[in-house]
Amino acid sequence: MPVMNSPYMGRQPSEFKILTELEGVPNSRSLDVYKEHGGYAALEKVLKGGMSPDDVINLVKASGLRGRGGAGFPTGMKWGFVPKPAGEKYLITNFDEGEPGTYKDRYIAELNAHMLIEGKIIAAYAIGASKSYIYLRGEFYDEIAWCEQAIKEAYDAGYLGDNVLGTGFKHHMDVYVGAGAYICGEETGLISSLEGKKGQPKLKPPFPAVKGYLGKPTIVNNVETLAAVPWIIRNGAEAYKKFGTEKSAGTKLFNISGPVVRPGCYELPLGYPLKRFIYEDCGGLIGGKKLKAVIPGGASAPVLTAAEIENMTMDYEAFAAAGTMLGSGAVIVIPEDVSMVHVLENLMHFFKDESCGQCTPCREGTGWLLKMSRDIVNGDGAPGDAEKIADVAGKMMGRTICTFSDAAAGPARSIPQKFAHEFLEFYKNKASAAHAQG
Numbered sequence: 001m002p003v004m005n006s007p008y009m010g011r012q013p014s015e016f017k018i019l020t021e022l023e024g025v026p027n028s029r030s031l032d033v034y035k036e037h038g039g040y041a042a043l044e045k046v047l048k049g050g051m052s053p054d055d056v057i058n059l060v061k062a063s064g065l066r067g068r069g070g071a072g073f074p075t076g077m078k079w080g081f082v083p084k085p086a087g088e089k090y091l092i093t094n095f096d097e098g099e100p101g102t103y104k105d106r107y108i109a110e111l112n113a114h115m116l117i118e119g120k121i122i123a124a125y126a127i128g129a130s131k132s133y134i135y136l137r138g139e140f141y142d143e144i145a146w147c148e149q150a151i152k153e154a155y156d157a158g159y160l161g162d163n164v165l166g167t168g169f170k171h172h173m174d175v176y177v178g179a180g181a182y183i184c185g186e187e188t189g190l191i192s193s194l195e196g197k198k199g200q201p202k203l204k205p206p207f208p209a210v211k212g213y214l215g216k217p218t219i220v221n222n223v224e225t226l227a228a229v230p231w232i233i234r235n236g237a238e239a240y241k242k243f244g245t246e247k248s249a250g251t252k253l254f255n256i257s258g259p260v261v262r263p264g265c266y267e268l269p270l271g272y273p274l275k276r277f278i279y280e281d282c283g284g285l286i287g288g289k290k291l292k293a294v295i296p297g298g299a300s301a302p303v304l305t306a307a308e309i310e311n312m313t314m315d316y317e318a319f320a321a322a323g324t325m326l327g328s329g330a331v332i333v334i335p336e337d338v339s340m341v342h343v344l345e346n347l348m349h350f351f352k353d354e355s356c357g358q359c360t361p362c363r364e365g366t367g368w369l370l371k372m373s374r375d376i377v378n379g380d381g382a383p384g385d386a387e388k389i390a391d392v393a394g395k396m397m398g399r400t401i402c403t404f405s406d407a408a409a410g411p412a413r414s415i416p417q418k419f420a421h422e423f424l425e426f427y428k429n430k431a432s433a434a435h436a437q438g
């Protein structure tokens with residue numbers, strides 16, 4: 001069946017199709033269809049066309065590909081950190097996809113998991129790993145099955161095994177199913193979980209590229225990052241750089257949620273205008289409602305006001321300059337009739353639940369942020385509370401094992417600051433709080 005009715009389906013402007021090329025193609029998940037569209041030609045080119053591991057790393061560096069898991073770290077550079085001497089090394093795909101509003105990695109698996117498998121084998125060759133894992137969130141039943149099926153087909157076709165395509169390169173791949181904790185998406189928490197320990201992050205350095213899974217050099221890459229690799233190898237670095245901006249090369253999957261007319265997962269070149277995306281591609285807000293705010297990159301990204309998105313482009317540098325981030329590309333649209341005090345309380349509920357509890361500023365801070373924002377929602381707030389929230393959030397930043405604490409602090413600082421007038425309304429009386437709640 002074509003992937004036509006997927007809830008994730010966007011409407012791809014045809015010239016931007018790199019990752020979504022198979023959208024609408026019958027039997028898009030099959031190996032045969034993937035091969036008809038150039039699938040595994042990149043692996044053949046690498047292994048049989050005489051490309052060395054360094055050639056692959058240099059090509060990916062030249063393409064400007066940056067990690068799509070959130071931080072945007074240059075992919076080729078990261079692969080280059082793996083020590084060269086032979087020995088056990090691992091490649092892990094981060095398919096935890098726990099960032100609220102994010103469903104792009106699932107869409108890739110739904111279209112064709114072979115994109116990911118091929119990208120993984122090429123990446124494994126580049127870093128010298130003979131074993132790799134796909135770390136998948138436990139709730140993703142379909143995606144687990146699609147990845148397992150694609151791995152089986154890849155083994156049967158000779159793309160995986162002791163002698164890949166008869167070239168002597170050995171690579172084995174497995175799926176590992178996690179139990180659905182947001183913190184297991186953080187790469188060192190993920191590695192702990194894969195090792196059978198509690199999914200808790202570890203201090204860096206040492207970085208996983210030097211000391212990761214079972215103490216060996218390990219690269220953790222997001223699904224979307226690896227799925228882009230075959231296209232880059234087939235078409236070259238310059239072709240990839242034709243999309244996007246100087247520092248944000250290529251296309252990116254943007255998952256939009258909130259009351260827009262055409263929600264879905266859209267592939268767009270980085271640097272695309274955010275307003276055009278919301279109003280033209282996604283059809284604007286349902287019922288002609290006014291836009292109040294946008295969370296541009298998942299729950300961890302500080303909020304932008306409607307005025308701030310006027311000339312905003314969707315790329316790493318423009319979002320960073322505006323004090324927020326591209327993150328996972330999860331664009332959350334907030335309409336005029338949703339209270340930002342409720343948005344804050346909702347986000348703080350999430351962060352309080354998901355803190356792993358190792359660090360005091362994060363464990364205690366998220367609890368206090370939830371309590372204070374909930375008090376305001378319940379009509380028990382008082383002038384000065386929003387400032388206290390921002391103050392507590394400020395003390396949670398830059399002093400914990402991982403950046404989860406900073407992520408929780410981001411919206412807790414930006415929302416009270418940018419929507420101070422809405423907090424004042426809530427302090428006035430319980431009646432106005434109850435009204436906004438309805």
Ligand SMILES: Cc1cc2nc3c(=O)[nH]c(=O)nc-3n(C[C@H](O)[C@H](O)[C@H](O)COP(=O)(O)O)c2cc1C
Nearest residue numbers: 067068069094096097098185186187221222225404
């Ligand atoms: C709290 C937290 C949750 C994260 N969740 C994810 C996730 O679900 N998927 C993901 O790919 N990266 C996630 N990351 C980022 C990973 O730590 C890591 O940077 C990423 O997998 C690297 O892949 P990339 O270089 O391809 O982007 C998370 C980071 C933090 C701090």
Ligand code: SF4
Nearest residue numbers: 356357358359362400
């Ligand atoms: S910052 Fe929070 S989530 Fe990260 S290790 Fe510390 S307690 Fe755990």
